[in-house]
Amino acid sequence: MPPQIISSKNASELRQDLVSGDWVAIATARAKRPNAFIEKKKRKFLQSKSACPFEQFLSPRELLYARDGREAADDWWIQAIPNKYPAFTRGACATPHTAGPYVWTEGVGFHEVIITRDHTRAIARMRQDEVEQIIRVYQERMLAMYRDDCVKYVSIFHNHGSQAGATISHPHSQIIALPVVPPDVARSIRGSADYFHQHTACVHCAMIAYERKAGERLIYENDYCLVLAPYASKTAFELRIFPKKHRARFEEVVAEERVSVADALRVSLAKLAGGLNDPDYNFFFHTAPVGAGKEEFGHYHWHIEIIPKTAIWAGFEIGTGIEISAIAPEDAAAFLKNIKV
Numbered sequence: 001m002p003p004q005i006i007s008s009k010n011a012s013e014l015r016q017d018l019v020s021g022d023w024v025a026i027a028t029a030r031a032k033r034p035n036a037f038i039e040k041k042k043r044k045f046l047q048s049k050s051a052c053p054f055e056q057f058l059s060p061r062e063l064l065y066a067r068d069g070r071e072a073a074d075d076w077w078i079q080a081i082p083n084k085y086p087a088f089t090r091g092a093c094a095t096p097h098t099a100g101p102y103v104w105t106e107g108v109g110f111h112e113v114i115i116t117r118d119h120t121r122a123i124a125r126m127r128q129d130e131v132e133q134i135i136r137v138y139q140e141r142m143l144a145m146y147r148d149d150c151v152k153y154v155s156i157f158h159n160h161g162s163q164a165g166a167t168i169s170h171p172h173s174q175i176i177a178l179p180v181v182p183p184d185v186a187r188s189i190r191g192s193a194d195y196f197h198q199h200t201a202c203v204h205c206a207m208i209a210y211e212r213k214a215g216e217r218l219i220y221e222n223d224y225c226l227v228l229a230p231y232a233s234k235t236a237f238e239l240r241i242f243p244k245k246h247r248a249r250f251e252e253v254v255a256e257e258r259v260s261v262a263d264a265l266r267v268s269l270a271k272l273a274g275g276l277n278d279p280d281y282n283f284f285f286h287t288a289p290v291g292a293g294k295e296e297f298g299h300y301h302w303h304i305e306i307i308p309k310t311a312i313w314a315g316f317e318i319g320t321g322i323e324i325s326a327i328a329p330e331d332a333a334a335f336l337k338n339i340k341v
């Protein structure tokens with residue numbers, strides 16, 4: 001018996017990501033209204049301050065970053081510390097080994113935690129200058145890690161809420177330096193390089209120009225940044241922050257651009273928190289890896305991706321890599337645009 005046709009009207013629209021080539025499904029037939037994504041009951045992930053491992057200021061010997069080098073133990077606001085349970089540790093440069101048909105390499109690298117002082121105040125509720133500090137520490141720690149020749153890529157990410165994988169509720173970000181270029185970054189770089197060879201233009205600059213004109217997925221704009229709901233959003237209410245100035249590397253962002261990056265990050269997270277009642281989310285940076293020369297990844301355009309935890313990957317998503325989103329990015333953008341922050 002052939003598969004049964006339920007309706008002649010298409011139940012969904014498949015969209016392809018211009019950079020990765022990934023397909024996503026926007027399920028128009030089972031689409032939900034933006035209000036359906038608002039967190040109903042507040043399952044607050046909040047650990048007690050007395051049991052919080054991030055309350056103490058580390059001694060300068062252990063500390064990796066202190067503001068202007070003269071932060072005192074009692075007035076610290078931000079610090080970078082080594083992760084107590086690192087996924088990657090410092091060691092000799094990794095060289096691939098074989099084991100029968102397999103290849104493996106030591107997990108050489110760095111794993112640090114960036115902690116802000118307040119036990120509960122997330123980035124969405126921070127002041128502009130506080131978020132600027134965080135951005136600056138990301139850059140400084142990244143540059144410090146890149147001084148090690150074994151490091152090929154530095155990943156910066158932030159998990160907010162237990163659904164997003166945070167095991168400590170106190171706001172913090174993590175930075176991991178890797179001896180390899182991770183697969184998602186490699187794919188993003190490849191897609192950007194392919195587009196550049198075909199069009200002699202940056203794929204992200206092309207998207208930015210189009211999205212600014214189209215306007216329907218544009219959520220926020222300041223001097224140097226745009227916040228968009230991506231055309232091929234993998235999850236409902238996914239956001240992307242793009243610097244308007246073409247730059248391959250986040251660590252090269254200068255002070256006046258950093259103001260805009262901090263503002264765009266704070267506004268994006270505040271809109272999500274305000275509009276959807278503080279959903280859990282992950283955000284991470286995509287930036288060019290270490291190259292043979294400065295121009296090697298000149299086609300690339302660094303950016304930040306924010307992924308709210310609005311759905312669980314089940315058999316179809318894991319088996320195919322196609323995520324079904326129950327809201328069109330245009331509707332998510334229209335909803336978030338109107339959230340006052």
Ligand SMILES: [Zn+2]
Pocket residue numbers: 049052053054055118119170
């Ligand atoms: Zn704490």
Ligand SMILES: [Zn+2]
Pocket residue numbers: 202203204205206245246247300301
């Ligand atoms: Zn560009």
